[in-house]
Amino acid sequence: MGGNQTQIKFILLGITDSPHAQTPLFVFFLLPYIVTLVGNVGIITLVRVSPSLHTPMYFxxxxxxxxxxxYSTVISPRMLADLLSEDKTISFTACMMQFFTFAFFAISECYLLAMMAYDRHVAICQPLLYVTIISSxxxxxxxxxxxxxxxxSAIIYTWCVFGGSFCGPNRIDHFFCDEFPVLKLVCSDTHxxxxxxxxxxxxxxxxxxAIILLSYISIIRTxxxxxxxxxxxxxFHTCTSHLMxxxxxxxxxxxxxxxPPSNHRSLDKVVSIIYTVVTPMLNPFIYSLRNKEVKGALLGSQTSIYFTVTCL
Structure with a gap:
């Protein structure tokens, strides 16, 4: 990636090109982002302050x-800013960094979900060895x-996407710098x-x-x-939140x-919204509303706060 390459500026076409829809969409997507931040920070705080949740599963x-x-912060703030701005340009470096961080956290989520499945496998299939196998x-x-x-992996992905020559169109038909919309702008062979x-x-x-599937096959058999x-x-109840x-x-x-890249269509934006906006928002509810231990810890913390305030 030479010096001339880094001077390129892209234009993110966003979710819609209708100016009348942009303000309602800003409000529509701002609320899920706020819920994502509050919900996930709440989960982290609750686990930290509740001794009953100091287990590998909650770690x-x-x-x-x-x-x-x-993962959500990489995408949502830029998307929200573009909905209120007429200037939707993004520099080559900023676009590349957005894709890199997006790829990094997306891959991390894959591995964390696999670890959580393995944790449930050991807890249910080998309960006597759980503390030994899943130590801190x-x-x-x-x-x-x-x-x-x-x-x-994110470094390799980023190099493959941004390592080619950009010498033609600069309009990215997406609301963030994703793999296939950027590759469509590469002039050199991308095969x-x-x-x-x-x-x-x-x-x-x-x-x-495969790790998740094999873990749950073993869990079901046990x-x-x-x-x-x-x-x-x-x-089964301890696994439902994770499966969702x-x-x-x-x-x-x-x-x-x-x-294949040729199969990508406008529906991709809708699917992208699901895993960049909706899923991070729903995960705290999935793990709290369907989890008795989390609900118990939440009620316990509320009770402690109530007694503290009462005593004061």
């Missing part, structure tokens, strides 16, 4: 909430390794870059999906061997990134 959940905050040290090692691999990207997406998305119906229901998050994130991810 991974705080990391997941953190990536949701970062192992948790940090898993998270650190996932961030490292995500960082390396090899697309193959490398597809290979790494397959490794990251399909690889982590649960079905349980004698008590109450034990089976409790085991996996379905939302991986469902949209498979649709977007595991299809």
């Amino acid at each position: 991974f959940l705080t990391q997941f909430a953190f990536t949701d905050i970062c 040290r192992v948790c940090w090692q898993l998270v650190a390794s996932s961030y490292l691999f995500s960082f390396l 090899s870059s697309e193959m490398v990207i597809f290979a790494f997406v397959t490794i990251n998305v399909v690889g982590t999906s 649960v079905l061997r349980m004698c008590s119906a109450q034990s089976r229901a409790r085991a 998050a996996v379905s939302l994130f991986f469902g949209s991810g498979f649709f977007m990134y595991l299809q």
